[in-house]
Amino acid sequence: MLFGLVLVVMPGFTLQAFSLLVYASAAHLNTFGPDALAYISLVHAVLGSVMFGWGAVLMFLALGPVRRGNKEAWWMFVVSLLAWFIPDTAYSLLSGFWQNALLNVGFALLFAIALSGLRSFTRQAPMTRY
Numbered sequence: 001m002l003f004g005l006v007l008v009v010m011p012g013f014t015l016q017a018f019s020l021l022v023y024a025s026a027a028h029l030n031t032f033g034p035d036a037l038a039y040i041s042l043v044h045a046v047l048g049s050v051m052f053g054w055g056a057v058l059m060f061l062a063l064g065p066v067r068r069g070n071k072e073a074w075w076m077f078v079v080s081l082l083a084w085f086i087p088d089t090a091y092s093l094l095s096g097f098w099q100n101a102l103l104n105v106g107f108a109l110l111f112a113i114a115l116s117g118l119r120s121f122t123r124q125a126p127m128t129r130y
Contacts, residue, residue, distance in 0.1 A: 001055030003107075007048025011041045018044075021099045054080070062118060071122045074115070081111050 007014050015037065019029040029037060058077060065073030085108050092100040 001052050001059065004048040004051030004053075004055055007044045007051065011044060014044050014048075015041065021103065022097060066118050067121055069122050074118060074122045077115060077118065081108070081115075 015029050016026040020026045023029070029040065032040070058080070061073050061076055066077070085104055089101045089104045092098065092104065
C-alpha cells in the first residue's frame, strides 16, 4: 500500500526514481517536456491509487478470512498477484523495460514470503465462510 501511496503523494520523487530505474539518470525524464511529464505523473497517480485500493483489499483479506483459515481467501491473494505479475512482467520484458521486470521480481519475492506465512493460517484453522 505504501508504494501506491508514494506514487500519488510524491510525484517528483516518483518521476526521479523511475527515471533513475529505467534510464540510469534521475533527470532523464525532464527531457520529455512538460506535457509528457504531466501525463506520466497522471499515470503514476492513477496507478498508485489502484495499487493503494488493491492493497486495502489484500489487507482486509489477510486480517479477516485468511486469518480465520479460509483457503479460498488465500487463493484470492495468489490469483490476484499472478494476475498482476504475469502480464506486467511479460509486457515489461517484451517492450524492453527489463528494469521494471526486475522490480516486479523483487516485489513478487516479498509477496511470496508473506504468502508463505499466511498459508500457515489456512492449515491451522478450520475453513469458514467469509
